[in-house]
Amino acid sequence: MIKNIMPDGLTIETSELDKNFILFTPEQRKNLERNGYAIYRLTGKTIGELRAAGNSFIPSSYMFDSKVARSVSAEVAIDPKALYLKDSQNKTLKEQMKMMEEHAKSIRKKFPGLTAIVGSAPDYAELAFQHLKATGVRLFGSEDGSPDAYVSPRTCTTSYVGQDRFGIYYSSVGGHEEFQGLHITIRKPDQRWTDVYAAPLIVSASVENHDPLRYLLTEYLTK
Numbered sequence: 001m002i003k004n005i006m007p008d009g010l011t012i013e014t015s016e017l018d019k020n021f022i023l024f025t026p027e028q029r030k031n032l033e034r035n036g037y038a039i040y041r042l043t044g045k046t047i048g049e050l051r052a053a054g055n056s057f058i059p060s061s062y063m064f065d066s067k068v069a070r071s072v073s074a075e076v077a078i079d080p081k082a083l084y085l086k087d088s089q090n091k092t093l094k095e096q097m098k099m100m101e102e103h104a105k106s107i108r109k110k111f112p113g114l115t116a117i118v119g120s121a122p123d124y125a126e127l128a129f130q131h132l133k134a135t136g137v138r139l140f141g142s143e144d145g146s147p148d149a150y151v152s153p154r155t156c157t158t159s160y161v162g163q164d165r166f167g168i169y170y171s172s173v174g175g176h177e178e179f180q181g182l183h184i185t186i187r188k189p190d191q192r193w194t195d196v197y198a199a200p201l202i203v204s205a206s207v208e209n210h211d212p213l214r215y216l217l218t219e220y221l222t223k
Contacts, residue, residue, distance in 0.1 A: 022074035022204045024114075029075075031111055037077040037202065040130045044073040047122055047184070055129045056181030069159055069213055071122040077114075077202035078127070083139065084153065084197035093170060093189035093220045096156050096198040103200055116200040120214075121159040121184055123201060124173040128182055140174035140182070140199075154185065155199035160216040161186050170217055172196050189220035 021041065024032065032039060046067060051057055085099050097118060104116040119127075128139045140153055154174025161169040167188055174195070175183035187196060 020073065022072070022207055024075050024077070024204065028111060028114060032077045032114075032202065035079075035110075036081060037079050038131070038134075039075055039077045040127055040134075041075050042071040042073065042123060042126050042130075044070045045122060045126050046070050047125060050122070050125055050129065055125075057125075058175075058180050058183045069120050069122055071120065071126040072203070072207050074203055074207050076119070076123070076127065078131075078139075078199070080131075080135075080137075084155070084199050088198040089153075089194055089196060090192045091198075092192055093156055093187075093217070097220070100198055100200060107200075107202060108205070111202070113205055114202055115205045116202055117207070118156060118158055118198055119201045121157045121171040121173050124155055124157060124199065125182060125184070127201075128173070128176055132176075138176040138178070141176040141178075154183070154193075154196050156187070156196055158214045158217060160213040168216070170220075189217060 023041075024039065029039060045053075046069065047057070048067065085096075085103055088096055088099050091099070100116060100118050107114055107116040124140070131137065131139050140155060154172040157171050157173055159171045161171050163169065167190070169186040170189055171184050172187050172193075173182065173184055175185075177183075187193060
């Protein structure tokens with residue numbers, strides 16, 4: 001049984017990122033939209049709050065709500081036609097993070113003041129529901145032009161879930177299907193999965209490293 005979803009004694013203070021929305025500048029927004037990106041404003045919600053608002057999750061997903069990990073209070077952008085980094089499946093979490101850093105370099109060059117990150121589970125969950133409402137298309141599902149039409153893909157996240165005698169776990173988000181809802185599952189960061197990709201979120205550079213439990217995955221998130 002996985003335990004210690006919240007480390008003993010851990011307290012989370014509300015950061016400046018949670019007090020105020022971080023928005024793209026008009027020029028950044030125009031440049032993103034010109035290049036085919038869709039922009040959404042995430043609103044600092046936990047998995048539990050998203051569920052309480054009527055969004056559909058596969059039941060087993062509820063146990064992975066840390067109660068403190070929230071989506072960013074910021075605008076994020078995705079490329080709906082290239083949701084995942086190419087060839088990012090079958091990689092460990094550390095390898096996927098390295099791929100994202102390389103991608104972030106090209107984003108910073110193309111869009112000054114912006115970067116690309118791997119988000120938290122609440123980031124991707126809120127994004128998936130906002131995108132579904134806006135377009136009728138399920139991100140991380142068979143409708144989103146995924147690399148493998150026969151697999152319901154997922155994205156890695158920076159969200160620590162817990163640990164047991166076999167090691168630590170993080171959550172992946174995906175498998176968003178019509179009659180089941182969005183699926184959050186646990187993964188071991190040192191293992192490789194054919195259905196887990198890295199989905200870049202384009203954000204203001206000031207939004208980096210926002211996940212309050214991210215440090216618990218430090219070994220797997222750094223070079």
